[in-house]
Amino acid sequence: MTPSGDRPRKPFWILPVIVFSQFAGTSIWFSGNAVLTELVQAGSAGSSLSGWITGAVQIGFITGTLVFAFFSISDRFSPRLVFLLCTVAGALFNLSIIIACTSLVTLLLLRFAAGFFLAGIYPVGMKIAAGWYEKGLGNALGFLIGALVLGTAFPHLLKGGFSALSWQAVMAVSSGVCLFGGLLMALLVPDGPYLKTAPVFDPRALTALFRRRLLRAAALGYFGHMWELYTLWAFVPVFLGAYAxxxxxxxxxxxVWSFAIIGIGSLGCIVGGMLSIRHGSAVVAAVQLAVSGLCCLLSPLIFALSPQLFLSLMLLWGITVVGDSPQFSAMVARTAPGELVGSALTLVNCIGFSITVVSLAVVQWLATAVPLQYLLMVLAVGPAAGLIAMRPLSRNKK
Incomplete structure (x- = not known):
């Protein structure tokens, strides 16, 4: 610890390296979706399985988050070394699809394993940043979640921006980028001066989640947001293909357009964080949730628009569908009991990602019976429910 008033100096590269490493580490999240067509042709997957592939990653992430929290992995060991080892493992499982994926079951298992180790990349990257930023952490986390968004979109850019790349090359490059991010973090970002040891997961957070009105409102708003987010991301290429x-x-x-629509969400995270300083997290989250919910309802109509208007509205949807995410996390942290903040965030994230699995399964099932232009209307249920649940927060200006 440093003496009071003697603020430790941060090397100028700390935040850029953490942000880049977060981007690089999460680049394996949607790599399977980016090359889905080629996987189908190679016989590793059936057609229209984007939802199942994403769902396998989500289930792996949920499992990994619970395991890491229960055993306090990032508290018992250096977070940056945990980050490095998880990028190595995640990259290897992602790369294994090239040589070991001979069936749909194998593909889903490998995606599950990649998701499991993403639990040591995304949340642990946040903890590394918290070790360096006592003040200005909200701004730093806005950049980190923006990096997560760009990381998930990156494989789409690889596939579209370098059309000569085979699906094997896309998987190899995304794995290499993931590993490189882990190495940079380990070499250039030492443990920060504000690094704190968090308590192990406390089951009392479950009781607090249902008993504390404002915490319940923040959590339910987040759950509505998660119903929409990853399902939209998974089906963006399918939706664009239907329009084409x-x-x-x-x-x-x-x-390329899939990358743009998913990746532009980083702008929503960063600008939303800046606006929340003036207007409050609840207002910023509610506005973005309302706009993205409206996009869900209007999604069948935009098929009749010109390409310019269609793509403009899809970009707006991409900005608002994830721009509220940092604000929901902030509201959960502010409304949870002080001694249960870490456990509450873990619990809310696990439930939220579990909801994405249900949403993906529902939309995947509907895809067999509903025309594609109507498919994403069902996602409006999440934002609508979230906005209703958030009303106590708006009244209390949380």
């Missing part, structure tokens, strides 16, 4: 098939005279580079 209905407008054969329009050329769309589907992977």
């Amino acid at each position: 098939s209905q407008n054969p005279d329009v050329f769309l580079n589907l992977p």
Whole structure:
């Protein structure tokens, strides 16, 4: 600890390296979705399985988060070394799809394993940042979640921006980037001066979640947000493909536009964080949730729009669908009992990611019976429920 008033100096590269490493480490999250068409042709997956592939990663992430929290992995060991080892393991399981994926079951197991080790990348990256930022942590976390968004979108850019790359090359590059991010973190970011040891997961957080009105409102708002978020991300390429098939005279580079629509969400995270300083997290989250919910309801109508308007609205959807995420985390942290903040965040994140699995399964099932242009309307249920649940927060200006 440093003496009072003697603030430790941070090397200028700390935040850029943490942000880049977070981006790099999460680049394996959607790598399977980016090359889904090629996996189908290679016989490793059936058609229209984007939801199942994403769901396997989500289940792995949920499992990993609970295991890491229960055993206090990032408290018992240096977070940056945990980050490094998880990027190594995640990259290896991602790379294994090239040589070991001979069936759908194997593919899903490998994606589950990648998701498990993402639990040592995404949340642990947040803890590393918290070790360096006592003040300004909210701004730092806004950049980190923005990096997560870009990382999930990165494989789409690889596929669309370098059309000569095979699906094997996309998987190899995303794995290499993931590993490189872990090495940078381990070499250039030592444990910070504000690094704190958090208590092990406390089951009392479950009781607090249902008994404390404002915490319950923040959690339910987050759950509504999660119902929409990852399902939209998983189906963006499918949705763009449906528009292109209905407008054969329009050329769309589907992977590049998928990257743009998912990746632009980082702008929503960063700008939303800045606006929350003036207007409050509840207002910023509610506005973004309302706009993204409206996009869900209007999604069938935008198929009749010109390419310019269609893509503009899809970009707006991409900004708002994830821009509220940092604000929900902030509200959960502020409304939870002080001694249960870590456990409450873990519990809310686990439930939220579990909801994404249900949402993905529902939309995947509907895809067999509902025309694609109507498919994403069901996602509006989440934002609507979230906005209703958030009303106590708006009244209390949390």
